[in-house]
Amino acid sequence: MLLADHQLLQILSQSNLATAVYGSDELHIHFANRAMLALWRKQPNIIGSTLEEAMPELVGQPFGDILRKVWKTGQAYRDTDTPADLMKDGRLVRAYYDFEFRPILDSEGQTIAIIHEATDVTARLQAQANITETHNREQELISKLTQSNDDFKITNQKLQDSNDNINILNLRLQESETDFKRLVEQAPVAILVFRGENLVIDIANAAMLEILDKDPDIIGRPILDSMPELRGEPAVDLLFDVYHSGRVEEGIEVPVRIRKGNVLETRYFNFSYRPLMDHGKIVGVMDVAVEVTAQVLARQELRANEQRLQGILDTMAEGLIIVNMDGMPNYANLTALRILGLSDEEFNARFYNDLKWKNERLDGTLLPDKEHPIYTVLHEARSVYDYELATHQTNGDRKYLSINAAPLLDAEGKLIGAIATFTDVTHRRLLMQQKDDFISVASHELKTPITSLKAAIQLLDRMKHNIHPEMLLKLIDQSNRSLNKLSELVSSLLNTNRIAEGRFPINKQQFKIGDMLAECREQVASATSQEIQLSGDLDLEILGDRQLLEQVVINLLNNAIKYAHNSPTIQIRAEKLPDAVKVAVSDTGPGIDPEKIPHIFERYYRADREGMNFSGLGLGLFISAEIISRHNGEIGVDSIVDQGTTFWFKIPVFSS
Ligand code: ADP
Numbered sequence: 001m002l003l004a005d006h007q008l009l010q011i012l013s014q015s016n017l018a019t020a021v022y023g024s025d026e027l028h029i030h031f032a033n034r035a036m037l038a039l040w041r042k043q044p045n046i047i048g049s050t051l052e053e054a055m056p057e058l059v060g061q062p063f064g065d066i067l068r069k070v071w072k073t074g075q076a077y078r079d080t081d082t083p084a085d086l087m088k089d090g091r092l093v094r095a096y097y098d099f100e101f102r103p104i105l106d107s108e109g110q111t112i113a114i115i116h117e118a119t120d121v122t123a124r125l126q127a128q129a130n131i132t133e134t135h136n137r138e139q140e141l142i143s144k145l146t147q148s149n150d151d152f153k154i155t156n157q158k159l160q161d162s163n164d165n166i167n168i169l170n171l172r173l174q175e176s177e178t179d180f181k182r183l184v185e186q187a188p189v190a191i192l193v194f195r196g197e198n199l200v201i202d203i204a205n206a207a208m209l210e211i212l213d214k215d216p217d218i219i220g221r222p223i224l225d226s227m228p229e230l231r232g233e234p235a236v237d238l239l240f241d242v243y244h245s246g247r248v249e250e251g252i253e254v255p256v257r258i259r260k261g262n263v264l265e266t267r268y269f270n271f272s273y274r275p276l277m278d279h280g281k282i283v284g285v286m287d288v289a290v291e292v293t294a295q296v297l298a299r300q301e302l303r304a305n306e307q308r309l310q311g312i313l314d315t316m317a318e319g320l321i322i323v324n325m326d327g328m329p330n331y332a333n334l335t336a337l338r339i340l341g342l343s344d345e346e347f348n349a350r351f352y353n354d355l356k357w358k359n360e361r362l363d364g365t366l367l368p369d370k371e372h373p374i375y376t377v378l379h380e381a382r383s384v385y386d387y388e389l390a391t392h393q394t395n396g397d398r399k400y401l402s403i404n405a406a407p408l409l410d411a412e413g414k415l416i417g418a419i420a421t422f423t424d425v426t427h428r429r430l431l432m433q434q435k436d437d438f439i440s441v442a443s444h445e446l447k448t449p450i451t452s453l454k455a456a457i458q459l460l461d462r463m464k465h466n467i468h469p470e471m472l473l474k475l476i477d478q479s480n481r482s483l484n485k486l487s488e489l490v491s492s493l494l495n496t497n498r499i500a501e502g503r504f505p506i507n508k509q510q511f512k513i514g515d516m517l518a519e520c521r522e523q524v525a526s527a528t529s530q531e532i533q534l535s536g537d538l539d540l541e542i543l544g545d546r547q548l549l550e551q552v553v554i555n556l557l558n559n560a561i562k563y564a565h566n567s568p569t570i571q572i573r574a575e576k577l578p579d580a581v582k583v584a585v586s587d588t589g590p591g592i593d594p595e596k597i598p599h600i601f602e603r604y605y606r607a608d609r610e611g612m613n614f615s616g617l618g619l620g621l622f623i624s625a626e627i628i629s630r631h632n633g634e635i636g637v638d639s640i641v642d643q644g645t646t647f648w649f650k651i652p653v654f655s656s
Contacts, residue, residue, distance in 0.1 A: 020116040025071045027051040027064065030113060039097075039118060041088055057087050070101045071111045077101045081125055095122045134183060137165055162189055163272045163288055190291070193276070195284040198222035199239060202284065211267075211291055213260050229259045235271070242273040242285050249273045253296050268296040318421040319401075322408060323374060325417055327352050339401070339424045341393040352420075358392040362400075362429075373405040377418035381407045388425060400429040434604045441606075442617055445489055453482035489617075496619050499626045500603060506545045506630050513574045513581060514538025516546055520553040521572065528561045536574040542581050544651055548627045555620040556585040556647045562616070564589020564645065577650065580633070584648035591641035600637060601625040624649075 013033040023030030027050050037044060046054035052064055061084060070077050078100040085092040099118040103111045181203055184191045190208035194201060201219050209216060218226035223236065230236045235256045242249050251271045257264045269289045276284035313320055319336030323329050332340075332347050340347065352374045353359060359367040369375050373384035383406040390400050405420040456478040463471070498504050514534070521532045553572070560570045564587035571586040592600065596607040606618040628635040628649045639645040 018118045022114040027067050067101055070103050070114055074103050074105055074111050095120055096125045190289045192287040239273055239285055242275055246275045246282050253292055267293040318423050320421045322419050323352050323417050360390040373403045374418050377405045377407050381415050399424055400426045438604045449482040449485040453479055499623050508543050508545055510541055510543050511546050513540045513542050517572050520550055524557045531569045533569055534572050537576045538574055540576055540581050542653055544631050552624040552627050555624050560587040580650040580652045582648055582650045584646050586646040588644040591643055591645055592639040
């Protein structure tokens with residue numbers, strides 16, 4: 001059944017597709033349905049006029065010509081996304097249309113009408129434009145974020161940027177939800193979008209799935225269902241907070257425990273949580289995250305290394321300083337400050353070769369800058385080992401330092417300063433000096449008896465055929481005395497080391513103190529004209545190594561004879577104390593300077609007064625003190641200059 005014309009028109013008028021019919025080559029509007037009138041923004045009264053009468057704004061636009069051509073040729077014409085400027089509320093407004101001009105032909109092929117159908121596609125084009133813009137932004141975002149991988153700080157900034165961008169995108173969400181999804185899926189930052197109160201995962205992009213080590217099947221499920229291990233994680237609680245409060249939350253380096261296989265790993269994220277709004281209502285939360293675990297761990301490790309290094313630097317026995325190319329200090333460890341006797345500020349204000357240090361060579365002359373090990377490092381870029389110099393402390397003390405110095409290079413191998421370690425070798429240096437002094441003294445001491453022995457033997461040799469018996473006896477006696485002196489010197493030299501280390505045997509026996517003291521007097525009497533008097537509790541029995549104690553007393557007597565030869569008498573006195581016996585040897589000689597007394601028992605110490613020159617090795621009192629200490633006793637001296645000296649020792653007695 002064919003429909004009648006008016007029936008057809010009735011159908012067309014019902015159509016939602018904007019439709020018009022032109023009935024002549026002058027484009028008389030024969031019909032326009034409601035949709036077309038709305039598109040044109042015209043009333044039905046235009047029906048009957050020509051298109052250009054009804055819409056004069058179309059003159060100069062291509063549509064009239066196209067329609068006339070369609071009429072003439074009988075060829076349909078269609079186009080899409082075509083702009084047309086139509087009057088709306090008194091002004092020209094551009095909109096875009098898909099349209100078709102379809103000729104209706106009679107049986108001879110003549111055009112009898114043109115059907116015009118049109119669709120306003122402005123909104124679609126707008127959406128497309130949005131897509132393009134979104135795409136461009138996405139590209140921009142991707143490139144920004146790609147750069148940001150290099151630099152952690154920039155990453156944060158970019159995260160901020162990407163948040164901003166995503167915010168903008170968020171606004172477009174309603175317009176172009178699918179574009180948004182596509183963007184999110186491809187974004188190089190990890191993104192999760194949650195919907196609803198239970199935070200159902202709506203979108204989880206590839207970057208996020210990788211972080212979570214999950215399959216896309218978590219999408220569509222509430223977060224705590226798909227990842228129960230996240231329950232209680234503060235970062236997850238915060239998501240719920242954002243859903244309820246609508247506040248934006250940002251996190252920097254927040255630890256989150258994430259399940260990987262069967263293990264929970266703590267990883268670190270910078271994130272931003274933003275509420276998603278729909279008509280002023282919170283409908284979801286978007287989580288944009290950047291994983292910063294590597295950076296955080298690297299920094300933690302760096303910090304741990306630093307702490308470890310600091311610990312080593314603080315506890316090392318050597319001083320350590322670092323100076324820059326100008327020779328100004330950058331760093332000093334605690335030991336360095338202690339050795340140099342400086343506070344941190346004092347140290348930082350000083351140039352390594354500051355004149356205030358009064359750096360000196362070992363011979364006491366001023367150390368020229370060029371000889372300083374740090375100078376060598378900074379100017380010749382080579383290391384210096386065990387360089388000894390003397391410095392003066394702020395308090396005036398002189399210290400000897402042994403310095404190792406090495407170039408400090410940057411990553412490219414460029415010299416940027418010097419690092420020096422040093423130890424305080426003052427003690428070692430002083431001991432060495434004492435030893436040097438001692439060797440010259442000892443040689444000198446040995447020379448005297450050797451010379452005298454040599455002389456005696458030469459005389460004997462010269463007179464061997466004709467010698468007076470008295471002379472023979474005298475020369476033999478001289479040789480003997482020299483030899484005795486020599487062997488005495490040699491044995492005390494040999495003994496000192498053993499004695500200094502406490503390595504000498506001690507054989508205690510009981511004896512009467514008076515007997516021992518008398519024997520000592522006997523032994524030295526011939527060497528002096530001074531009177532040696534014995535007094536006190538001479539009948540006391542004591543327990544000790546008689547030979548060693550004799551050595552002590554003889555040493556004290558010899559010293560009195562040597563250093564107090566002007567003292568007419570030398571007193572030896574034994575005295576019983578409650579639990580010890582005290583033996584004192586007194587003279588009325590020159591006495592000892594009070595400031596020398598504290599050192600008098602030290603090894604190699606000699607307290608000769610100015611102008612006096614006595615021979616001696618500086619060992620006698622040192623050895624005596626060692627012997628008394630092995631008896632658990634005590635040794636000391638009381639002396640007044642120009643009045644006399646009393647050396648004494650106490651040996652404990654045990655009532656038996
Ligand atoms: P030495 O006699 O070989 O120098 P000592 O250890 O026996 O070594 O003595 C150390 C120093 O003590 C001596 O150099 C001397 O100056 C001082 N001294 C020791 N006894 C006396 C004394 N009775 N009177 C003054 N000075 C003494």
